[in-house]
Amino acid sequence: MMEEKLQKKRKARVAQADCVACGSCVKVCPKGAIKVYKGLYAQVDEGLCIGCGRCAAECPAAIIEIGEVTA
Amino acid sequence: MKKHWYDYLWIFSATYLILGFFNILFAWLGMLCFMLPLLIAIFGGSKMYCNLFCGRGQLFSLLGKKFKLSANRKPPVFLHKKWFRYGFLTFFMIMFGNMLWVTYLVGSGQRPLSQHVKLLWSIKLPWQWAYHGGVAPWVAQFSFGFYSVMLTSTVLGIITMALFRPRSWCVYCPMGTMTQLICQAKKPKVKK
Ligand code: SF4
Numbered sequence A: 001m002m003e004e005k006l007q008k009k010r011k012a013r014v015a016q017a018d019c020v021a022c023g024s025c026v027k028v029c030p031k032g033a034i035k036v037y038k039g040l041y042a043q044v045d046e047g048l049c050i051g052c053g054r055c056a057a058e059c060p061a062a063i064i065e066i067g068e069v070t071a
Numbered sequence B: 001m002k003k004h005w006y007d008y009l010w011i012f013s014a015t016y017l018i019l020g021f022f023n024i025l026f027a028w029l030g031m032l033c034f035m036l037p038l039l040i041a042i043f044g045g046s047k048m049y050c051n052l053f054c055g056r057g058q059l060f061s062l063l064g065k066k067f068k069l070s071a072n073r074k075p076p077v078f079l080h081k082k083w084f085r086y087g088f089l090t091f092f093m094i095m096f097g098n099m100l101w102v103t104y105l106v107g108s109g110q111r112p113l114s115q116h117v118k119l120l121w122s123i124k125l126p127w128q129w130a131y132h133g134g135v136a137p138w139v140a141q142f143s144f145g146f147y148s149v150m151l152t153s154t155v156l157g158i159i160t161m162a163l164f165r166p167r168s169w170c171v172y173c174p175m176g177t178m179t180q181l182i183c184q185a186k187k188p189k190v191k192k
């Protein structure tokens, strides 16, 4: 448990101000970890995201980055 | 990922484009692609249409991924910038208004029916083979005009699908921009 806590985890991060809320990312996420909130922008559930990067590769606006989060 | 019935709506979009080559009056069916997203945004406060149902987005996805027609490059940054998206929406609406105006002129007899499809707002393509008469001239004129809008946006979408990522059109799609604006207007002002 301790080790896991110190580990840096890779998670998707959406630049929400630039998001067009198209939902392309939602369709490719294997974990259901990304959702479009009320037609405004995409939101990542960091508890579910495994940082696989599929959404980042799919996003037609290229505004998702996979970054390290210290959890 | 599990497929749902709505994952096949690209068939509707493809059929729509093909029907326009045989009978232009089918263009009216495209009103669904105009009314549904707006109604869902206005009453549902979501972009459910883009997110799940839009066959056009699915079509670009399919062409880009299954058929590997997309270069899969990141699009230029300006494509998702607000000035570009709102600018394109404005331009699109002006051209749409112009199309309605022409429909009105034909309806009131001030202009003859023009049996053309206008591609990219400038290239006039002869299209008389797809019109077989039987309706009021304005009904036919609207069909030609509306189909022009649909074909133009498909062509633009295919170009950006090929050059950039499959669903690049969705970044500057006027309908997508409009529904997002509606959702923004509906959102209670809490966060920035
Ligand atoms: S794919 Fe990109 S632009 Fe579209 S909703 Fe997801 S983060 Fe936003």
Ligand code: SF4
Residues within 6 Å of the ligand: A011, A012, A028, A029, A030, A031, A032, A033, A034, A044, A048, A049, A050, A051, A052, A053, A054, A055, A056
């Ligand atoms: S990185 Fe993978 S798991 Fe995380 S939101 Fe994107 S697609 Fe889903």
Ligand code: SF4
Residues within 6 Å of the ligand: A022, B037, B049, B050, B051, B054, B055, B056, B057, B169, B170, B171, B173, B174, B175, B176, B177
């Ligand atoms: S942005 Fe336009 S093309 Fe893309 S899913 Fe929405 S309505 Fe369809």
